[in-house]
Amino acid sequence: MTLRIALPVAALAAAALSLGACATLQRGPVGNAAVPEPAKAVELDRYLGRWYELARYEAGFQRGCEASTADYSLREDGLIRVINSCRQDAVDGPLRTVDGKARIVEGSGNAKLKVSFVGPFYFGTYWVLDRADDYSWSIVGEPSGRYLWILSRDPRPPAAVREALWQRVSDLGYDLSLLRETRH
Template sequence: MTKRLSLILLLGGAALALGACATLQRGPVGNAAVPQPAKAVDLDRYVGLWYEIGRYENGFERGCEGVTARYARREDGLVSVVNSCRQGGPDGPEKVSEGRAKVVAGSDGAKLKVSFFGPFFVGDYWVLDRADDYSWSIVGEPSGRYLWLLSRTAEPSPEMRRVMLDRARDLGYDLDLVRPTRHAG
């Protein structure tokens, strides 16, 4: 009976792992040569609430609008990450994901390792560029498949949007792949 139970648990675990992989679908490469971050990041200035203004579509945000990310320092030296989105539209039901991040040593605070699924899946989070006043940031990772344009306000000015998009283009990103994020009015 023990061998049978072990086999059932192994198959169940494999099915869960395959299901998790399917939800983490990789999109097209929008930047084949992702640059290193342009500036150091002062984590004390970076923490707080960010609104997603645009992104490369990905499996874990499919159907999401009204996307926000809240970062906070933890007593253990890590950073708490709380991502939320509204399913189906800016006023849809809220979905929340909680994770944690660790600053990569030697990165001047611009690179983090983020985990939402325990120690089994750790992703790169690179602050590729940011405004000097921390009013916007451009976040990516080494594969060039993910990109996020973030702002401290849900509706940045047209000028700020243009600056973020121009800078993302200058960093090598294909802007045709950027999906604008809608927020409740």
């Protein structure tokens, strides 16, 4: 390939890669300017399994998602398999699924992970900010304060549990007005 052809091809590839990176780094409003460090260590075996999303800060990659779930399992290579699923625009809408992988951040008590859904080049930050002692609920965020998920083992927990979770999210410094409840 001549230099005259190689340079435009390289420039086009770099532009495409940049646009792809921008698409994965969609940003919403900051709902917590001072995200706290995770409150508790996480026993990975107890955290694995299915979680139902009760509420989230809306993000472009989840726009229109209802009946959202996250399934975590161990992979043979020691990483964690993450399968996020939702129904598009309605609880009985078309199924959307994305398969990713996560690795634990050393020294975090298993409460911080790096997660990727877009290959080996981009890993997002995932912090288990708090969780129930019995692993029945979890509050997940990341340092920028733009993303937040409230997860539960039960898609429809009792009202008292939901109220306590919303209060805990508020106590962690999050703006509750940005929460978008997920229908199940």
